[in-house]
Amino acid sequence: MATSEATATRIMLAVNQSTIKGYPHASISSRGAFEWTLQKIVRSNTSGFKLLFLHVQVPDEDGFDDMDSIFASPEDFKSMRHRDRARGLHLLEYFVTKCHQIGVASEAWIKKGDPKEVICHEVKRVQPDLLVVGSRGLGPFQRVFVGTVSEFCVKHAECPVVTIKRNPDEAPQDPVDD
Amino acid sequence: MATSEATATRIMLAVNQSTIKGYPHASISSRGAFEWTLQKIVRSNTSGFKLLFLHVQVPDEDGFDDMDSIFASPEDFKSMRHRDRARGLHLLEYFVTKCHQIGVASEAWIKKGDPKEVICHEVKRVQPDLLVVGSRGLGPFQRVFVGTVSEFCVKHAECPVVTIKRNPDEAPQDPVDD
Numbered sequence: 001m002a003t004s005e006a007t008a009t010r011i012m013l014a015v016n017q018s019t020i021k022g023y024p025h026a027s028i029s030s031r032g033a034f035e036w037t038l039q040k041i042v043r044s045n046t047s048g049f050k051l052l053f054l055h056v057q058v059p060d061e062d063g064f065d066d067m068d069s070i071f072a073s074p075e076d077f078k079s080m081r082h083r084d085r086a087r088g089l090h091l092l093e094y095f096v097t098k099c100h101q102i103g104v105a106s107e108a109w110i111k112k113g114d115p116k117e118v119i120c121h122e123v124k125r126v127q128p129d130l131l132v133v134g135s136r137g138l139g140p141f142q143r144v145f146v147g148t149v150s151e152f153c154v155k156h157a158e159c160p161v162v163t164i165k166r167n168p169d170e171a172p173q174d175p176v177d178d
Numbered sequence: 179m180a181t182s183e184a185t186a187t188r189i190m191l192a193v194n195q196s197t198i199k200g201y202p203h204a205s206i207s208s209r210g211a212f213e214w215t216l217q218k219i220v221r222s223n224t225s226g227f228k229l230l231f232l233h234v235q236v237p238d239e240d241g242f243d244d245m246d247s248i249f250a251s252p253e254d255f256k257s258m259r260h261r262d263r264a265r266g267l268h269l270l271e272y273f274v275t276k277c278h279q280i281g282v283a284s285e286a287w288i289k290k291g292d293p294k295e296v297i298c299h300e301v302k303r304v305q306p307d308l309l310v311v312g313s314r315g316l317g318p319f320q321r322v323f324v325g326t327v328s329e330f331c332v333k334h335a336e337c338p339v340v341t342i343k344r345n346p347d348e349a350p351q352d353p354v355d356d
Binding site: 009036040041043044045048129130154160161162163164165 | 187214218219221222223226307308332338339340341342343
């Protein structure tokens with residue numbers, strides 16, 4: 001029963017980019033959730049698990065940096081979409097490369113939309129054994145304004161969900177940043 | 179990093195007895211949470227994990243069956259306490275024996291009090307890497323009256339928490355039963 005390795009345990013991780021300007025790649029909480037999964041769950045049993053990385057891009061938010069940009073032609077939009085895509089791939093590359101290095105099977109893909117809705121929809125479609133989401137560990141006051149993806153997923157995702165709170169030592173000056 | 183087996187991943191499981199009269203031992207949701215932990219997390223890596231079983235006995239509820247009993251002497255109370263203790267030990271024996279059979283290290287203990295409060299208190303004291311709680315998967319209407327230990331733990335326990343919902347096929351006629 002517990003020793004059957006017929007099919008790997010499929011763990012979905014919802015990952016996002018850092019909101020801190022100039023900070024490359026994955027958010028602090030995404031990396032925390034990933035490291036926790038490797039250290040506490042996968043451990044040395046690299047063949048027993050498959051990690052599924054989902055990155056949801058928010059259409060509006062991704063265009064926010066371009067407030068000052070002038071979109072004068074369809075090509076401008078195309079290049080913005082191209083850049084969004086490149087950023088998303090860059091993010092996922094970070095996780096997939098790490099998995100490859102330690103010999104854990106993985107898959108990664110990008111979806112557009114409202115993260116909490118898309119994550120729950122993808123859980124329904126992909127049916128992982130466990131969903132791991134990082135969380136900034138915001139207080140109740142901050143949560144009201146920010147909303148939390150993790151709380152929504154815990155309630156609505158159709159699979160077991162574990163929320164990994166960001167290590168307080170790693171929190172940036174503004175806890176809303178990540 | 180992921181391959182370090184220095185210290186086992188410590189998973190705490192909060193387990194309780196079935197509420198169905200005549201049904202022996204562990205509740206459906208406790209067993210479900212335990213089986214999920216073995217099959218999806220521990221898998222063949224039996225030396226990588228240690229399971230910590232906490233059973234919280236509710237003082238009032240445990241005496242409920244004794245509504246018709248007459249307590250005429252201090253010995254009557256003593257024998258009731260003795261019987262509660264025996265039931266709790268019997269419950270924990272089920273889990274510890276299974277762990278022993280498959281070679282997973284385990285520990286088990288009993289506490290008295292309000293389960294949700296005690297579980298969170300014990301998490302603080304024992305500091306497991308993960309808390310696994312079973313859940314009956316009640317609808318919002320039933321939850322109002324029953325309250326759910328799992329929701330409280332997800333919010334308040336100072337460690338990652340995963341809730342394992344009972345398989346709908348296994349739900350008894352009255353979903354409040356377990």
